[in-house]
Amino acid sequence: MVSPNTDLAYDSKIEGDIIVSRLDSVVNWIRTNSMWPMPMGLACCAIELMSSAGARFDISRFGAEVMRFSPRQSDCMIVAGTVTYKMAPHLRRIYDQMAEPKWVIAMGACASSGGMYRSYATLQGVDRIVPVDVYVSGCPPRPEALLDALIKLQNKVKRTPSFKNLTA
Amino acid sequence: MTAIASDADVTASLQAKFPAATLRPSVDHPAVNVPMGEVIAVLQWLRDEQGFDYCVDVTAIDWAEDVSPRFTAVWHAYSTTGHRYVRVAADCTDDENPSVPTATGLWAAADWHERETFDLMGIHFEGHPDLRRILMWDGYPHHPLRKDFPLAGIETELPDIEVAEETQAKVIAAPMAGGPFVASSKGEVNMTDAEPRAKDESWNEQTPKPE
Structure with a gap:
């Protein structure tokens, strides 16, 4: 594993077939390490997104290599690129179609703030229509920056009271 | 179809055929101004x-x-056999609701060009x-x-009513001066302060780095 998970400790000689842990830890552990992205590739950031899935950067080390082009099967929307006002409602509908729990990464200057497109045609930040968990700076960001954002998002998910949210 | 010797021959023979056509100042290709009523006949003759x-x-010029005439429609045509361009321009007679005859009957390629010109300039192609x-969404009220x-845009509704209600988001006017990449020529905005990365630093050219 890339990051040692200190939430779970198991010694079969002592505990046999029984694992004791907090339910939140188990749920979050599962969610954290199989965070399938919904690639919302709208501009040049999508090229960096693609290369982060390639062999050199290998996003599958973090369990997020399964780019689902179906919102039903994805957990994390990566908005990679310029969102025009014409595209914005479609982006919001795809977000609405994603099953809970779901997260959003705004990748790059355009998705985060509109970037250099101060224009009548460009949405000035995707956080105006969907809740964003992690913003990535850069134009476009390096694949390492996206991996860093993914790790930050995983850390955020690990701290979530998931079981309480499930029963609430 | 006849072979053409030079650029001057195109405009000369065009003016011989269409006496109302006048030469249009041009630094590159032969160009003519023609009355709007004759423009399709001119384009068909050129083709x-x-x-x-x-x-x-x-395309078109605003x-x-x-100014009257406010709008001028412009066509560029190319000869794949003669390897030359020609430019034809025609003033719109109506400044309020400019109208131009369509060239889709001559070139199918004119279809999307005319849709773009209609979208962005508001010129109706009869x-x-x-x-x-073609670029802005159906129902967008302006011609940008x-x-x-204004360069910043005009506040309007999002294309999708449901999403607009859900998110309370609007198409907003985004003035360039408020953006992170714009310098002011009048000097009201110090670019070092305006740069987003400078805001993250406790020191810059004005305030030296603390020891």
Whole structure:
């Protein structure tokens, strides 16, 4: 594993077939390490997104290599690129179609703030229509920056009271 | 179709055929101004008689709100056999609701060019088979490349009513001066302070780095 998970400790000689842990830890552990992205590739950031899935950067080390082009099967929307006002409602509908729990990464200057497109045609930040968990700076960001954002998002998910949210 | 010797021959023979056509100042390709009523006949003559078989561009110029004629439609055609361009321009007679005859009957390629010109300049192409907006969404109330449209844009509703209600988001005017990439020529904004990365630092050119 890339990051040692200190939430779970198991010694079969002592505990046999029984694992004791907090339910939140188990749920979050599962969610954290199989965070399938919904690639919302709208501009040049999508090229960096693609290369982060390639062999050199290998996003599958973090369990997020399964780019689902179906919102039903994805957990994390990566908005990679310029969102025009014409595209914005479609982006919001795809977000609405994603099953809970779901997260959003705004990748790059355009998705985060509109970037250099101060224009009548460009949405000035995707956080105006969907809740964003992690913003990535850069134009476009390096694949390492996206991996860093993914790790930050995983850390955020690990701290979530998931079981309480499930029963609430 | 006849072979053409030079650029001057195109305009000369065009003016011989269409006496109302006048030479248009041009630094590159032969160019003519023609009356709007004759423009389709001129384009058809260029296509059939002069070999300009390829419609490169259909666009328009908005001179200003208070200028008459305000709009000028411009066509560029290319000859794939003669390897030359020609430019034809025609003033719109109506400044309020400019109207131009369509060239889709001559070149199918004119279809999307005319839709774009309609979308961004608000010029109506008479006889166009499918004159819808092509870049902005259907129902957008403005024509963004007109001179009276501010660069920042005008606040309007999002294309999708449901999403607009859900998110309370609008198409907002985004003035360049508020953005992170714009310098002011008058010097009100110090670019070092305006740069987003400078805001993250406790020191810059004005305030030295603390020891």
